[in-house]
Amino acid sequence: MKTMMLATAVMALTAGAALAQDVVRIGTEGAYEPYNYIDQATGELTGYEIELGNELCKRAELKCEFVQNAWDSIIPNLQSGNYDMIMAGMSITEEREEVIDFTQNYYPPTASIYLALSADQNVGEGAVVSAQTGTIQAGYVAESGATLLEFATPDETVAAVKNGEADAVFADKDYLAPIAADSNGELVVLANEVPLGGGVGVGLRETDTELKEKINAAIQSMKDDGTLNTMLKKWFGDDTQTF
Missing domain, CATH: 3.40.190.10 (Periplasmic binding protein-like II)
Known part of the structure; x- marks a missing residue:
């Protein structure tokens, strides 16, 4: 019984961990232009997801910072608590939804192509x-x-x-x-x-339900007032798919 009660308490604490912190950390790759990349002139992270993440956090009244992380370990480091969200051009798929949660998409489903x-x-x-x-x-x-x-x-x-x-x-x-x-x-x-895929969304731990609600609401507000479409066109061109 004590073990079960302790496990429940730990899960409850984990669920609110991201919002209890002073800073919500966002994991990104920093190597996938124009989604996220390093500005060679400044050495700083930039791109669509960096600008979008900052705006989402502003609307959700959260203080956020980006953490650069290699793609091949980006989900394990979310799960282990090294950051609280993923914004890294990550498509929403059934396979990924088995291990993490996603917000609604902030980039619509798009095509993949071959280059030769x-x-x-x-x-x-x-x-x-x-x-x-x-x-x-x-x-x-x-x-x-x-x-x-x-x-x-x-x-x-x-x-x-x-x-x-x-x-x-x-x-x-x-x-x-x-x-x-x-x-x-x-x-x-x-x-x-x-x-x-089902578009690109914010990846979160399945326990961070409150954080997901806040970010979902912020994404929806940007869709409703047109600012998300404006941002999409800024980074991907006037012919890009929009909401």
Whole structure:
């Protein structure tokens, strides 16, 4: 009985831990432009999710700070309490919802694309396709018939195509399309777009229900007053999907 009562008490304390702290910490990768990345001029985190996170915290009346964390350990470090939320271009999927919780999406479901050196590159059986470890794109490639080549960072997945390790890279359209545009024709977007995931949301521990309610309300308020769409267009262009 004591053990059960103690476990219940610990869960209750954990559920309110994020809000009881002076600062709510937000884990992000800092390597996925334009979602989140390091400004080379200032050395500071910037991007859509950094601006959005600051605005959400302002509306939720929370004091927040961003914590940079490698992608491959971003969920385990949330679970272990190193930060309280994840804002890192993380798509909402059933598999992830088995271990963490999500707010409503703050980026609508979008397409993933292939990038290669040639427009007629095969990306099916016999091809080698790079993707970032632990992403929905990596899971898709693994089931596509192509050979999956995984890397810890998104930059490495693109470099693998440039240096001939991979025939193509598969990732979010919003990440790869600007890279193709800036490559002076070296890299081309293939025609086959693939819709994946349920949009991008804030990841939280399943016990942090009060924090989830606050952030959900802040996201909804930005959707209602149009400021979220304005921010989306600022970072992703006028042709981006909006709410």
